[in-house]
Amino acid sequence: MRWTPNKVTLLRVLVGFAAVSLFGHRAWANLTAVGLTVAAIALDALDGQLAREKKMATPVGAQLDILGDRMIENVYFTYFAVVGMVSLWLPVLFFARGAATDFLRGLAMKAGHSGGANAMLRTWWGQALVASRWSRGLYAAMKCLCFCYLGLELALMRGPVALVGDLAADAHAMIRVGAHVLTWMTAAFCLLRGLPVLVEGWKYLAGSAGPVRGAKDAAQEAA
Template identity: 40%
Template sequence: MAANIITLSRVVIAFIALALFGSNFYGQALAFLLTIIVIYMDALDGYVARKLNIASDLGALLDITGDRIVENIYWVYFAAAGVISFWMPVIVITRGFLTDSLRSIAFAEGKTAFGDKTMMQSAFTQFLVSSRFSRGLYGIGKAIIFCYLGGLIALRGAVGQFSLALPPDLLPTLDLVGQIVVYVVVAMCVIRGIPVLWDGRVYLLEKRYPKSVRKEP
């Protein structure tokens, strides 16, 4: 229960942070700090569940749902703010719908996205999708880019509000670095999604073509 409360709380805090990004510099600075807290809570809920020995399949599913909401609203906001391309959230959200649909089917049949009952069928796809290394690397990537883009918005707010004199090439350079990191993180998102679609194809086939029908000549 405690871990689920943390998951739900981080979703609420994420919405507050994005609302503050649209205000003045002080609100944007607070939004930047709240974004860091949201990212920290992403790791905290899992830690609490393991520490209190209250981890469950439902909790894991709720954690993925919370992650997806937070991830998607940040991508959408940064695109709406003109910080990233419109196509970045389109790709991420499309990937999320596809993988989460398959995971929901698998969950109904007793399989989970991660853990001992994972829906992934080979050691290689488990490594790409559900290993701590893969999940940690992708999580770090999202943490970096969300904080980076949030910090960039706050910096632009400071320049506008306080008329800061920055080197002329600084902001364009920071934008370029941000775009590079965005493409890397989105590429990681797609790469981690492909194995889910591949291993999850059996659930689609079983639902559309029952085994008793598929075996007929």
């Protein structure tokens, strides 16, 4: 079977969902889930590299890659919110940010920016924050660290099958603080990376609203 970037993206999503399905069972299942999480993040880098090296990058593939990112982010943060390890507002924030940026990207593509998901970005700082390799790599590393940290905490210290069991209150509190700092730092960087899309995409929203108003005014005048 010939591997394409889109197939790698699909595999990444399946691996991510498999990892989340293992969390919350036995401790070794939790550790296996952590390993699968690392594999899912690694596959995120692989599909992009494959697309560049084999010259197989397409606008549809770029959109599929973003969809895979959204699915992975939401399923992980939703699970950890449901089990009480992160705030419920965290998956809500990721979902809202993703919905807003994807909506604006869709308007940009409708306006003719079909060169990829980030073709709408015209400023250097927008390209640097969203499309550069260092930004994408740092964001992937932060998500991987965040998911693995929470997964290891789940495997080692939470529930009746925890490998470590009870810890001193101070140690447990310190680990919890680390989890909160890491998750909200990841969320902050997520919002920062979405800022250029929101700023530069606003003109497409305003532009699409103009014809609608014009059509309404014309209909009212005709009436």
